[in-house]
Amino acid sequence: MQLGNLHPLFVHLPIGILVLAFLMEIYYYRKPEPKDNGTVLFALGIGALSALFSIASGWLLGDNGGYDExxxxxxxxxxxxxxxxxxGLFFLKKSEKQLARKAYFPVFAVVLVLLTLTGHFGGSLTHGEDFLFEExxxxxxxxxxDKAVVFADIVQPILNRxxxxxxxDGKAKGGLLLTSEKELLAGGDSGSLLDSLKAEESSLLMHRIHMPLEExxxxxxxGKVQLTPEEIMLLEWWMKNENxxxxxxxxxPINKKLESVLASLEKDTSPRALIAENVDDxxxxxxxxxxQNKMSAQLVSEExxxxxxxxxxxxxxxVADFEILKEYKDNVVEMNLGYTNLDDELAKQLKQFKNLTKLQLQQTKITNAVTQLFKNFEFLESLNLFGSELDDSSLAAFSSLPHLKKLYVWQTKMTKDGLSEFRNKNALIAVQSQIADSVFAASTLSPPVILADKxxxxxxVKVSLEQYFEGAKIFYTTENSKKDTIAKEYISPFYISETSVLKAYTTLEGWESSEVSTEDFLKSRVEVSKVSLAKSPHPKYSGKGGKTLxxxxxGTTNFVDGNWIGYENQHMTATIEFKNQTTVSNISVGSLSIPNDWIFFPTGYTIWGSVDGNNFTKIKTVKLPIQKPSVIIERKAYNIDFDPIALKKVRLLVESPLKNxxxxAVPGGNSFIFVDELVFN
Structure with a gap:
């Protein structure tokens, strides 16, 4: 190692030490007590010595060349x-002569000025002459x-880094400048970096890059930050295409590997990306x-x-429902309030959610009074007002939204003329105000919404069914042990008092029937006093332990809603204790499948029963087939029937597939099972 290479190490020592000595002198000058006991003199001595080392190493480094003379x-x-x-400062401080003491502080001031100038010119040598003031x-x-200029947008930034x-300009090592196209073409002492040393070799630049690090x-x-493999790949690609x-x-020409590298250079400048940069996890x-508070909340993406x-x-x-969201209100970019009881008064709560990019207010009770709120939503891209009471006077508020792209105003009080004028003034906003007859003819109705408290x-349990197409009718069945499979027209809310599968669909003359909405309702006849888990669930998905079951x-289709317990790469065994010895003949086990998140349905169940609470006898084993390829998110309550038996405890094994x-997409990865409620009858 050459002594000159130590200059960056030595050069900072006198700066810090002498500045500290000056601050100490000011302190002792203002505070007569305690007296300086030689600390400043020691600091000045070390500072002077380190300055001499800096001079020696810097002189040798300068002789290597490559700097502005x-x-x-x-x-x-x-x-x-x-x-x-x-x-000189060291000797002035050490001297007891009156003249030396008088000269000490003026000389100290001059030394600090020289220190500043030395540092400035040193920085100019390393970073360029205008480094202090350039942008x-x-x-x-x-x-x-795809539209990037390869050299200016991709290659030059790599060289700059x-x-x-x-x-x-201040430090042209090897006589080479790399700050522009002209300088790169000019080359340095060894010639142009873009030329080859030999006809069969790559360019001089790539030759130097691929040399061993010790060379x-x-x-x-x-000692410098090295090029990444991706940066080297980009430089080679540019050079192979004639620079x-x-x-x-x-x-x-671009191959697949290079395509992914290039794609990583794109910067997402969408409103959501800008928001994500400024919010916490x-x-x-x-x-x-x-x-757990009757709303569905999930991340819009993993990134x-x-x-x-x-x-x-x-x-x-x-208002309390919106208060819960306050802690992370800036993170909320999508909000669906469609078909809720939202009115103008409740809508005032939306003002705090300034980062909304998508807002759904369809079929709510809002009026034109809410339009003053929209000025807060500078990032709003999509707004759904379908079926609301807003009229033409509200349209002016939407023109001021800089990012608005989609506006849904079907079945509002806005007129054809008002919307036509709005479209003419806002050509970049797609306004959906009606659906063509051809779309109606080929369309199907939306399935009804099943509403129940539990x-x-x-x-x-009281159940209501809702649909939002005028003139449409709802028909439903409640499949249960009574084999009630006859479809009935929905007139008013009704009660379900047996374990049932409720199925409902919407019909309207001239339309195809809707898809079927399905919901499982489970009656629990057996009171459970305690659920013990043989093994703890995954710490991230532990819910409330056995109480969760x-x-x-x-549980909802959101596996982090707190109503599921999850196990990674292991089976679940639970022991269920009843309050009293009870005759049971059925157990329902809630499970979840989200293949994209490595969550799969169980592959089997085994049930043991205990009459005395200590000794268990196997009652039934059920084996299920390996799940078929799917990306559908699905909940399922699996019912296991067996001969009636009076029991005090039940032990349940829920078998996991263990691996994907x-x-x-990732075969063999550790898979999860998620289990929620255990219901006995």
């Missing part, structure tokens, strides 16, 4: 003057990599809290900590 001359001789001054370099933002610190001519030199300085990415516990909140068509919304009940609450199936 004029800047180097200034830096060198001012540094020598500074070192002499630092040494910070900003890499070009690539929104569409990894090469320009040694090849700039003196390796670029960047050892084209004006070419666009789309004009050059949302903890899973908070998501679980939201889902962004942004929330989509759905109020699930509730008719009992209050899915698991002890006595009975006996609280009469079904062969058809999965």
């Amino acid at each position: 004029e800047l180097l001359f200034r830096h060198k001789w001012i540094a020598i003057a500074f070192s002499v001054g630092a040494l 910070a370099y900003e890499e070009p933002i690539i929104e569409d990599v 990894k090469c320009v610190s040694c090849h700039n 003196k001519e390796h670029m960047p030199p050892k 084209c300085f004006e070419c666009l990415t789309e004009s050059l 949302v903890p899973e516990e908070y998501l679980a809290l939201l889902n 962004m900590p942004l929330l989509a909140v759905n109020f699930l068509q509730r008719k009992d919304l209050t 899915e698991i009940f002890i006595d009975s 006996m609280d009469l609450k079904r 199936p062969d058809w999965h």
Whole structure:
């Protein structure tokens, strides 16, 4: 190792030490007590000594060449003057003569000025002469990599990051500058970097990059931040295509590996990306809290900590529901309030959610009074007002939304003329105000919405069915042990008092019938006092432990809603204790399948029973087939029937597939099972 290479280490020592000594002198001057006991003199001595080491190492480093001669001359001789001054300070401080004491502080001030100038010229040598005042370099933002200029947008930024610190106007190592196309073409002492050393070899630049790190001519030199494999790939790609300085990415051949590297250069400048940069991560516990409060909340993607909140068509919304969202209100970018009891007063709560990009207010009780709220939503891209009371006077508010792209106003009070004028003034906003007859003819109705306070009940549960197409009718069946499979027309809310599968569909003359809405309702006749788990569930998906399986609450399709317990790569065994010895003949086990999240239905169940609470006898084993390829999110309550038997305890084994199936995107990965409610009859 050459002594000159130690200059960056030595050069900072006198700066810090002498500045500290000056601050100490000010302190002792203002505070006569305690007296300086020689600390300042010691600091000045170390500072002067380190300045001499800096001079020696810097002199040797400068002899290596590659620096602006004029800047180097200034830096060198001012540094020598500074070192002499630092040494003089030490002797002035040590002297007891009156003249030395009078000269001490003025000389100290001069030394600090010399220190500042030395540092400035040293920085100019390393970073360029205008480094203090030039604007910070900003890499070009690539929104569409296909339209990027390969050299200016891709190659030059790589050079700026990894090469320009040694090849700039102030420090042209090897006589080479890399700050522009012209300088790159000019080359340095060894010739053009774009030319080959031999006809069969790659360019000089790539030759230097691929040299062993220990080699003196390796670029960047050892100790500097090295090029990544992706950056090297991009440089080679550019050079193999004749070093084209004006070419666009789309004009050059690209293989699949390079395609993924280029795609990673694109910067997402969408409103959501901008929002995501300025908000905190949302903890899973908070998501679980939201889902426990009768709303569905989930992240819009794994890459962004942004929330989509759905109020699930509730008719009992209050201010308290919005208060729960306040902690992470800036993370909320989607909100679905459709078919809820939202009115103008409740809508005032929306003002705090300034980062909304998608807002659904269809079939709510809002009026034109809410339009003043929309000025808060600068990122709003999609707004659904279908079936609301808004009229033409509200349209002006939408024109001021800079990112609005979609506006749904079907079945509002807006007129054809008003919407036509709005479209003419806002050509970039797609307004959907009606559906063509051809679409109606080929369309199907939306399935009805099944509304109930609970899915698991002890006595009975009240059920309502809703649909939102004028003139349409709902028919339903309740399949249960009484074999009630005759479809009935829905007139008013009704009660279910048996374990049943409710199926409902919508019909309208001239339309195809809707798809069938299905919901399982489970009656619990057996009171459970305790559920013990043989093994703890995954710490992220532990719910309330065994209590999760006996609280009469079904989990939603959001597996972090707090109503599921999850096991990774292991089976679940639970022991269920009844309050009294009870005759049972059926157990229902709630399970979940989300293949994209590695969650699969169980592959089997085994049930043991105990009459005395201590000794268990196997009652039944059920084996299920391996799940077929699917990406559908699905809940299922699996019913296991067996001969009636009086029991005090039941032990249940829920078998996991343990590994992702062969058809999965990641075959062999550790899979999960999720279990919620255990219901006995």
